[in-house]
Amino acid sequence: MPDSVGQFEQIVLTAILSLRDDAYGVTIHARACALAAPKKVSLGAVYVTLDRLEDKGMVSSRLSDPTPERGGRAKRIYHLEALGERALEESAATAKRIWETVAEAFGELGGGGRRRPKWNPARPR
């Protein structure tokens, strides 16, 4: 069973999944910013998380060929491993269950604003 992943790790894993073969520092950071909006995400935090995920075995990396727009420096391309895919699937399933429970408690959440569940101490459990 894969280790549990935190919210930011889920964001980074999702970014790598969506970027496919173009997942490296800059693109992962940009996608993570989009996913985490409106929270700001720093490039350093992305690097720390990528290292942690690599140590857990959820992602793997390799150096690509150097490119002139990066001053002749290589990119480190990240790939999602099977363990990372499973962890992301479990996180998505958990999030879906939470969403369904919240939607049931609050009613329909689309168009019309959020309604709080009415407080009724006498309501049977």
Added chain:
Amino acid sequence: MESGPPKVIETAIGWLIPPACREEVLGDLRELYRSPAQYLFEAACTIPCVVVSRIRRTTAATLLLMEWMSIYAMLVFATLCLDRAALSEQWMCVRLAVPPAIILVVMTLGDVYAAGKRGFDPVMGPAVGLSIAAAFAVKNFPELPAFVFSLGGGAGTLIVATLRVMFPPPAYRPLVARIPAFWQRLELVPRRSLIVFSFQAAVFLATVFAVICIRFFAL
């Protein structure tokens, strides 16, 4: 329009980034470049995170504690045997914990910035750390005789060097099995380091013998 940061700034920033991830981090920073100020700000925010991540990958907390305890125990033991009066100075037992911490900080940063595949040299690393700690001790521990510090610190760093030969930093360990490196048939320590290590051990043992003889016959 500039396509990249000034060469001088990029080189200086490159020195601050650990070699293991210098290529990709510098490339990413260059790709995000808009102005020198923005580049410096981005680097200032990114480099500490990268260094901390590298420390986490190259340091084993248990091993670090063992190394600190080894040096501290040897320092206290040397002071107890050779100059017991120094221990009665105010907070001396607590202040003696600082040189081992300095040695370990030097070795930890050495592992982070090591260019090779073995981390900081297992023999030279503790020796460099001990030299810096000795300079600190001369300034801050005038009541502690130099030979006591040299003896205790030397014994401690020898133990630390042995530990580092047996247990390389995590990022540089062979991934084939979780056993001490010397159990595997690999070239663990270059021949030159073994010779230096043996020479240091011989010098240290000769010093201990000479000090004990002088103390014994002087009394």
